[in-house]
Amino acid sequence: MAKYYTGPVMARIRALSKNKTLQYGLPMMLLIIGGSFGLREFTQIRYDAHERHCKVDPALEEKLKKNKMTLESEYEKMKNSNFEDWKNIRGPRPWEDSKPLQEQPR
Template sequence: MGISRTLARNKTLRYGVPMMLLIIGGSFGLSEFAQIRYDAFKLRGKVDPALEERIKKNKVTLESEYEKLKDANFDDWKNIRGPRPWEEPESVQEQQR
């Protein structure tokens, strides 16, 4: 009984040991989360070869898109808002047209 009471009063055992366990355990846990992050980054860089071929074929540049929009007439353009979640999409857009 006397030894357990002495150990319970000892500030090093009461506060220091749990703090050291938290710091050391946290570093191991953090390294696991960091490893998951790096593994996901490696997977993100890989692209499907078929998709990569399609990307290479479709050369769309900013200049080509500008040429398409340069001669467009936006004077008679009308803004139509999208439907709200509780409204039916077709009926709202037909009313606005």
């Protein structure tokens, strides 16, 4: 028959296993701290994927740099426009038939 050790070390281990802080608090702290590290890794994957998908074609980037459109230049174009014969045409609502509205002269 095996003889079990029941000295002061085993008594201390049993006392620690009944401790509420170690029983509930330690797993909770491990979950919170481990979760923050895990979330950091997952969010880093998200940002890395975003950087890979948002690369602009160099030819398109050059074309965008060449086409300098500013708010002031657009304002100058609109300032010289004639709005006396402007007619506001309403689009069709979902329940209306759009054919008659499309055939109206603009």
